[in-house]
Amino acid sequence: MFKKLFGSNTGKEEVNQNAQNQNLNSDETNDFDSEYEETEYDPETLHGTHYDVDDFEEEVERLAQAWIEQEDITSQSEINNVFFNYRRDVYMAWNQCDSDQYIRFDQRNSMAHHGIASMGNTVEDESNPLLAPVHGIALRDYAAICAKLGSGVAEDEIYKAFGIDATIWGELNTIWPARMAEDTTFSVSVLFGQYFGEADQHPKLQGIKTNLSEEGEANLERLKNDPYFYYELTGARQAAYEYGMDGAQWILDNFGIGLGDFQSVAMKYMELQNQNFDSNVVLHYHEYQDEKQAEYAEKFAAEQGGNVADDVEF
Amino acid sequence: MFGLFNKKDADNNTSVSAEWLAQIHENQQRFFDFLDKIEVRMQELTDAAIPELTEMRNNTEESFKMDFHRMKSGIDGQMENIRKKVYDVHDDKILDLYHEIKHNYSPKDKERDLLDTFRTDCRNRYNIFEEKYQVCSNAINATDYEDYEIAYQKVLDEYAAIKDKFNCKQCGSPISIEKIFFINVHLNCSACQTQNTFEPSTQARMVQHFAQDLAQQRAADLYEKYQKEDEKERFHYHEMHPLKLSLNFEKDSKIKAEVEAKIADLEAKRQESIKNTPLFRKEYLHKKFAEWKKIIPDLADHLETRLQNELANIEE
Amino acid sequence: MDEKKPLSFIEKMKLKAQSQKSYGIDESFAFKEAKLDAENCPNCGAGRAKQDGLTHCGYCGHEFIAITLTDGLFLKKEDNSQH
Known part of the structure; x- marks a missing residue:
């Protein structure tokens, strides 16, 4: 059953560098050595290169069908589960990898495995009618417009940049969300998210600046480059909501960053997290965010004179 | 944490056991008192919040009800704060103590039973708090209702x-x-x-945005019917479980036959629920989408696609 | 312990909720009445007629909108100007 377990060590592509360094603009990658780097992976499919993908599929099929027959499974969701489990087992056995590598593989092939698009792992399929431009406005344009409107850019300025008017915008802002809701694979929504994160790079928006203060500009730059700052503000915003404040407004008031710009950066971090999935890194930032959220919560509690049950003690 | 246990003597635990017995007794009492007090406070918070939230939700001047949402979010935050406090106290004063005693004294027989009872009684009291929390939380959530x-x-x-x-x-x-x-x-x-x-x-x-909520409200009767049917399956399953267990010890063939008949009856009801649930769900979806299309006929084609997607997802 | 604590607490929280600005919402512009409007060509002043299409002025060819309309909800391909 085991094919050639160890691929050649030459010409190895480090496509799955762990995401310890989630710096958005930096090219440097942190060498977070993986114990499992003996296996060489195809950069597209993340299959090990020491076996044939067809052989892999055949093996999964063989094991799954045998189990389905033996257990007399008929429900489609249970059948899907059987395939899911064997695909994981075979992948981890053939590649001698850890579960993080398997999750990266599963995310990368989410559409094929689950029929569902995965953030950061989805490319636009031009034959998909749900992705055809509406009144000449493609999904990438629509997402960029939403990001900028969400950060307070005037509507007229946006309409001018894209050569549309309020009437056309009304149609776009009805039809694109409707397509997202119709799409059972979530491709439209996931691509919307990916494009939302790239709004700044949209060629038609180059002349348009969000009306940011100098401080806001600097903070936005820092947000893009410093994951700790990003997770701190995410925690702070959450704490603000829990203390009866408008978290988005709080970020704007205190850091000068609009919600559209903030979410745009959030999409980028989410993409990186999916593409370079590493449970230790995820946990690390998650704990950091919780810690910061608790710090801000304490601050907000003090500002309102404490929490309602502070005086009830054990 | 509990320094008094450090002078433990594992071979001679009869005299020391009195010491930890007093400690678990005290912690249990304090835990119960603490929960009594915090439940009163939680109820006061809920009682005070609901009329204000209801008024803010129904205020017609603020079209987006943002003040309501901020207030609601703040109340939810306080509720969460209470819940976390209880969780931490239970973890710190009950579970940690339990594990510490177990580790330091390895109590056996009757003492072990006492220690386990301490944990179980506290856990049960904690569950009562959780139930009360849910009741309060549901009542607060219910203020976020609008008759569309x-x-x-x-x-x-x-x-x-x-x-x-x-x-x-x-x-x-x-x-x-x-x-x-x-x-x-x-x-x-x-x-x-x-x-x-x-x-x-x-x-x-705004019609485009509240159309779904309005359609949902109009189909609420069928939604409830579907939900009730869906719950029956688990309900009958749990009813059957003790009956099945009782059969293991039943010698009397007459009683055995009666119990078996009961089980068969419950199983038939359970199967009925399994058969009906998807049908009732479809019935509900048809009504919801028909209403939705009536409210925004210009999106009828789009809504039909969504209805078909939902129907295709139902396994019969 | 202050008997009225939750009540005064709620009062304070309500004030806080009501006094804040909501992100992206200007309440003074929140409610707009329905209206009907027509726009003349900013270049030549001509009115815009249905048969001329929506994208360009039927008289001077001025471009009103830069994109080509497809079949949307109320706007259709036929609404493109034939210039």
Whole structure:
């Protein structure tokens, strides 16, 4: 059953560098050595290169069908589960990898495995009618417009940049969300998210600046480059909501960053997290965010004179 | 943490056991008192919050109800804060103590039973708190309710009032608004052919966004019917479970036959629920989407696609 | 312990909720009435007629909108100007 377990060590592509360094603009990658780097992976499919993908599929099929027959499974969701489990087992056995590598593989092939698009792992399929431009406005344009409107850019300025008017915008802002809701694979929504994160790079928006203060500009730059700052503000915003404040407004008031710009950066971090999935890194930032959220919560509690049950003690 | 246990002597635990028995007794009492007090506070918070939240939710002046949402979020935050406090106290004063005693004294027999009872009693009391928390939390969540028929009726009234009110900007001939539009639309003047642009009011624009909630409210009866049917499956399953266990010890063949008949009856009901649940779900979805299409007929094709997607997801 | 604590607490929280600005919402512009408007060509002043299409002025060819309309909700391909 085991094919050639160890691929050649030459010409190895480090496509799955762990995401310890989630710096958005930096090219440097942190060498977070993986114990499992003996296996060489195809950069597209993340299959090990020491076996044939067809052989892999055949093996999964063989094991799954045998189990389905033996257990007399008929429900489609249970059948899907059987395939899911064997695909994981075979992948981890053939590649001698850890579960993080398997999750990266599963995310990368989410559409094929689950029929569902995965953030950061989805490319636009031009034959998909749900992705055809509406009144000449493609999904990438629509997402960029939403990001900028969400950060307070005037509507007229946006309409001018894209050569549309309020009437056309009304149609776009009805039809694109409707397509997202119709799409059972979530491709439209996931691509919307990916494009939302790239709004700044949209060629038609180059002349348009969000009306940011100098401080806001600097903070936005820092947000893009410093994951700790990003997770701190995410925690702070959450704490603000829990203390009866408008978290988005709080970020704007205190850091000068609009919600559209903030979410745009959030999409980028989410993409990186999916593409370079590493449970230790995820946990690390998650704990950091919780810690910061608790710090801000304490601050907000003090500002309102404490929490309602502070005086009830054990 | 509990320094008094450090002088433990594992071989001679009869005299020390009195010490930890007193400690678990004290912690249990304090835990119960603490929960009594914090439950009162939680109830006071809920009672004080609900009328305010209800008033803010129904306030017609603030069209987006943002103040309500901020307030609700703040109340939820306080509720969460209470829940976390209880969780931490239970973890710290009950579970940690339990594990510490177990580790340091390895109590056996009757003492072990006492220690386990301490944990179970505290856990049960904690569960009662959780139930009360859910009741409060549900009551607070229930304030976030809007009867969308009212908003919709306003839109209908507005439409009746404005549909024949407009004239062509170019020649002054009347232009009637043929239906409720929820986005801008160009209308042609039949006299001079000029394109006029109709811009719906803020409340008419909202129709697109609350249409689903309104349709859901109109199909609430069938939704409830479906939910109830869905719950029956687990309910009958749990009813059967003790009966099945009792059969293991039953010697009397007559009683055995009776129990078996009961089980068969429950299983039939359970199967009935499994059969009906998807049918009831479809029934509910058909009604919801039919209502939804009635509210925004311009999106009927799109809604039909979504209905078909939902129906395809139901396994029979 | 102050008997009225939750009540005064709620009062304070309500004030806080009501006094804040909501992100992206200007309440003074929140409610707009329905209206009907027509726009003349900013270049030549001509009115815009249905048969001329929506994208360009039927008289001087001025471009009103830069994109080509497809079949949307109320706007259709036929609404493109034939210039």
